[in-house]
Amino acid sequence: MRPDQSQAQAKEARAGSVRNTGTSPCYGDKIKRRGEEKEHRGVAFPSPHVSVRPSLARPVLARGRAEAYAAARLRDGGGGGEGGPAAVSGAPGCGGAVPGCERRRRRARLLRGARRRGSRLRLLDVCQRQSKKLQVTPITPVATPTIARDAAKGPEPAPGQPRFASVATSTNQAPRDLLPPVPSPAGAAAPAARECPAYFRWIHEDLRPWRDTGVTLDAVERARRYAPKFRVTVVAGRLSVARYGRCFQTRDVFTQWGILQLLRRYPGRVPDLDLMFDCEDRPVVGASDQPPPPLFPDWSFWGWPELNIKPWEALRREIEEGNAMASWTDRAPYAYWKGNPNVGAGRRFLLRCNTSGNRDWNARIYAQDWGEELRRGFRESDLSKQCTHRYKIYIEGRGWSVSEKYILACDSVALMVRPRFHDFFSRGLAPLRHYWPVRDRAAAMCRSIKFAVDWGNAHLDKAREIGRNASRFVREDRAMGRVYDYMLHLLSEYARLLRYRPAVPRGAAEVTIESMARGRRGRERQFMMETDVAADGGAGGEGPCRLPPPFSA
Structure with missing residues (x-):
């Protein structure tokens, strides 16, 4: 704040800055009692919450008191005011006294000056009476040595927001909390993107x-x-x-x-x-x-329209709805697999792990005939209705299999037969956290499946946690946005x-x-x-995730 602006605010505060919407002679005027109020340069007035010193308070004189004051000065021969007489001693023929004619002229001038002062005093009195009916704008103190000493004596509450603005405190700026929000510049940095999985x-x-x-x-x-x-x-x-x-x-x-x-x-x-x-x-x-x-x-x-496999986002939601409809402990306590066994040697080995009259490997294996399913209208191949077992087996076919993501979304423990190929996301999976590893040889495969099911049924909480970790990974790190x-x-x-x-x-x-x-x-x-992405970009204003750095430089 400039010094002249601080001084103007101080003078306006002493005059009782008031905003009046009517036609008042006090609006915007700077009224002072001449001879009694001096301009205190370099002094800033405190806020209304700081006590005002008695030396700054001045009495208001009515017209009658002003005339009595002038008469008393006249009797004493003192000077003051407008046209006030000066004491004269040793004047010829007066013996130190003023002649009668001159005394009358001076008395008349003194009374006229008193009347003018009385008019100003009445106007000041009217302004102060009006100020009691209105809210006076507080003046924010500036950092001066005087205020610093006063503030050091004890804390003071922060001044509240003024109800009316006055001419004295106006700086052609609206209060900060009344201003509209400032729009972000066009080149402002966008919020930091989240890191990719x-x-x-x-x-x-x-x-x-x-x-x-x-x-x-x-x-x-x-x-x-x-x-x-x-x-x-x-x-x-x-x-x-x-x-x-x-x-x-x-x-x-x-x-x-x-x-x-x-x-x-x-x-x-x-x-x-x-x-x-x-x-x-x-x-x-x-x-x-x-x-x-x-x-x-x-x-x-x-x-995959030929097999009636819906787009991933829609099918994932259906699988999640199916998971919420049944309790995990109410699922069948066996390992489940259904698919085409004729596309890989590993799947043919898996058929041997099915329940037989001689041995129960805790596995329920079903061969899928896609030709027959096509004729029946895919009534028995809805992937969203195949999350009915506590454990589901993933095994590759001729190469990698698209079924991996559907099995992981089931909340079941994924028993993953050792794969030879990677999907783009499968390297983010951790054994015993997202899946249970299973050996890939014929006899060892069946024993490995049975051991996993027996362990999971004996440790339900831990097995259920593995299934939930996998479905959470699919939900958060394998959504279509990712x-x-x-x-x-x-x-x-x-x-x-x-x-x-x-x-x-x-x-x-x-x-x-x-x-x-x-x-x-x-x-x-x-x-x-x-799966058609909206024309506005489809990302909802969100940019891509931030690519993490390589494992080593």
Whole structure:
């Protein structure tokens, strides 16, 4: 605050700053009693909560008292006021006294001055009477030595918000708590994003083989020898696809649909890229040939219409609703598996662990005939109604199996037969925390399953905790938002390794939401509509999670 502003506020406080909405001669006037009030420069008046010194309080004189005061001064021969006589001694012919004519003139001037002073005093008296009816604006003290000494004597309460604002205290600014909220500037930093789940770190490890050499155009073109089924190119946020072969069922369709949803969820964030896709069950790149390609979420997250497997988000909610309908202890105390046993040797071994007349391995194994299920309308293959046992078995088929996420969501203890392949999220699972490991050999497999079931039935609380940890992992770290975040970070890190500028290859065609949905019928169209990301980005204003650093530099 400037010194002149502080002095103006101090003078206004001494005058009794009042805001009056009527026509009053006191509004905005600065009234002083001449000869009695001096300007105290450099002194700031305290707030109403601080006691006022008696020396600052002045009496109010009425007109009659002013005239008596003037008459007394006249009798005493003293001076003062406007036109007041000065004492004269030794005047010729007066003997120290004032002649009569001059005395009368001086008396008249003195009375006129007293009347004028009386008018000012009456006006001051009116203003002070009005101030008792109105709320006087408190003056906030400034830091001066005087106030500092007064404050050192004891604490004082903070002054309250004034009810009226006065001219004396106005600084052309509204009170702080009456101002509208200040909008955040356009360039203000957004709230910090939450860190991605721990398994996102494997993105760095999967791409480590290309960290030094990068990914060249020649390396991408040479991948044609592995007979990929299609090539995806993103340039300026537009998806183009070059098809080299036919995928099984609609795996390619819903993989491309998922990439389109990623572009809509995070517009402008997906960099330009160029990569090959295969859609078979087994990997096509041998570990001894060259480093394996990075892992990518499979098509089933957006639905598998041929098997009536709903999109992941909708099916996960149905599984959770089924979990809440029945108590965990009321479930069948056995290990459960249902699937196609003809796609892998491990599944054929698993059939031997079924209950027989000679031995009960605490397992209930059912073979799934998908052809028969198709004819029956999938009445016996609803995954949301298969969480009726305390333990569920996961075993790979020809390659990895999409069933892993559905088993983990069941609240049951996942008995995981030792896998050979990874899903993109499975490296975030910990044994005996999210699942129970099971041996992968025939006889050892059955004994391992029986031991796990017997142990879980003897330790219900611990077994139930393993099932809940798995379902919590699926609910929090495997929601569709995290799936899209994984895709974004994987493709962004991959694009940084490119040693060329991606361009749409010859024979590729642009793919859009409209072109993919055109002509789709039945469950294909239904699943596409259910997984269509909103046009505003679909993330609800929330950006992607923050990618954790690699395990080692």
